[in-house]
Amino acid sequence: MRQPTIKDVAQKAGVGIGTVSRVLNDSPQISEETKKRVLSAIKELNYVPNVAGKRLSKNKSNVIAVLVPVINHPFFSKLIAELEIAADLRGYSLLVASSQHRIEKENEILRRVAQNEADGAIFVTHYQHNEEEFKNLAVVSIDRHLGKDIPIVTSNNYEASKAAVEYLIQKGCQRIAYLGTKPSQASEVSLREKAYQDVMKEHHLEPLVINEDVTHGEESSVVNHLFERKEKFDGIFVSGCTLASSLYDRIESGHIKVPEDLQIVSYDGEFQNGGASRITTLEQPLKKMAERCVELLIKLINGEKDVEPMNIFDCHFIKGKSTK
Amino acid sequence: MRQPTIKDVAQKAGVGIGTVSRVLNDSPQISEETKKRVLSAIKELNYVPNVAGKRLSKNKSNVIAVLVPVINHPFFSKLIAELEIAADLRGYSLLVASSQHRIEKENEILRRVAQNEADGAIFVTHYQHNEEEFKNLAVVSIDRHLGKDIPIVTSNNYEASKAAVEYLIQKGCQRIAYLGTKPSQASEVSLREKAYQDVMKEHHLEPLVINEDVTHGEESSVVNHLFERKEKFDGIFVSGCTLASSLYDRIESGHIKVPEDLQIVSYDGEFQNGGASRITTLEQPLKKMAERCVELLIKLINGEKDVEPMNIFDCHFIKGKSTK
DNA sequence: CTGAAAGCGCTTACAG
């Protein structure tokens, strides 16, 4: 037995399908009397409206696509979680896709948006895209500059990083390393190293930078490269939570004492166990950032004009056990 | 300027819309000649087919909905990641929703599936649902018994747990505690405690069980309850990765030595940093499980009959540093 | 307040 449609309801209630539609959508001009009849027909038939019809006629899916490099990553999964909550509050569902570091997959997601599978997309990408590809599409980007008309949501990478490195200096560090996974030039994330360099120069300290382009999941190799250098350091500014955990695990199994011999501050700390128990952290306000993403995207979808192109959120400094 | 539709393409190519549709779908009976004309019209107009039309006419969305209690959780996000990959390989997109421990939200997801927003759903739920609600819906469940016609994908909870507890005994533990977040009766996960109880009885050992119903994110309270008991124990069998990390953090900041004074085995270890660096773990083969979920669901969607109702996957035992 | 009808963008027998 096939599912009942709006026609079946109309027939059973003895009204036109337009009337059923109006009841379904809480249209105000409907008499109590007919409304009641329609509702009871709906209940009797166990009718649920089919979204496919609605989407086609309204040319709107109420779906937001989210693209991340990988889903199984503390930062991205937290981001997705917050996006889902924010989207849900505004009546949108979340389509989640991972590029797995393949640009073709990213382009496929774009095509899906163009095909109206989603009304818009939130992008976390490491790749350079042709600006043309975003033509007429509603897209919000996290951290990365994708094109003139694509708003960015990010954190105060430069200021927060600067404060972090200065904090390490203030706590007595003389030899501070920078440990990062190299973002593209066009990413706001690259300001983290810039801030580090600037502070080091200002204090006449020699920089020691390990900033490599690695795939998510391979962070430990970056950590290894730092230690293979055999250089001395008493402080590390780390960019990214997985890199930080990886670093911490490495240290834990060694003979280095934290924070006595080595102090660490990390951009994005540990997301597990409710916060930065171990590592001193610059925490991005992900909930607010996610809400802003959704808010901006919906504005774009609705064709609004006053969409703020640059949205910078301040990190919270959270003292952990990795600094004195 | 509105997006071009199949009509525009047909007109430009001088053919009927049916022909365009056939070209789009690689229908075999199309002459090379017209195919070429249509393709060039498509390119010229920069046409992308609108999925809404296709979905309505085919009554199929090629979307799989995934429901988890929370997204931002190592186990669930890893699961989602694997589901997305498996679904993508088979031409399905993933709609992700979190119940946030609210049964109303779970029911809303069900309604969405009923509305054909998705062709089917993969459920990870802690709640009891009315079997009626799943009537005619394609649903696959992880761990939990949701109804007679709903296949389950799970791991060998009983056997793996039994082996883990016996392992602790073999390694010299005398006083072994069970630490868990209480699942419902209908979940396969409850077999973990059962296995523990059985082994303890067999070895004439006194059980010590802390198995509480907590929200994800609140696992540390369960850990606290164990320590508040002030009882002695030299071994713990933990059920669940967040509980394990929470336990481990607690221990790390104390004076207990692992594995010298206390040995730990955990069902689901750490998902970060590529595996169980710290804790000895029973690891569920999530990739295979996710693939099976998708495979079963697609069978259900296609109305196939030979759908295996119970799918049990063996855990891998991974020795970490938390046992001797 | 309500019904009949056109339309959203596709697919797919049907006929040729």
Add this chain to the structure above:
DNA sequence: CTGAAAGCGCTTACAG
């Protein structure tokens, strides 16, 4: 091999 037409399940002016 291909076109005209009906149909998928909704929404929404339009007319009354």
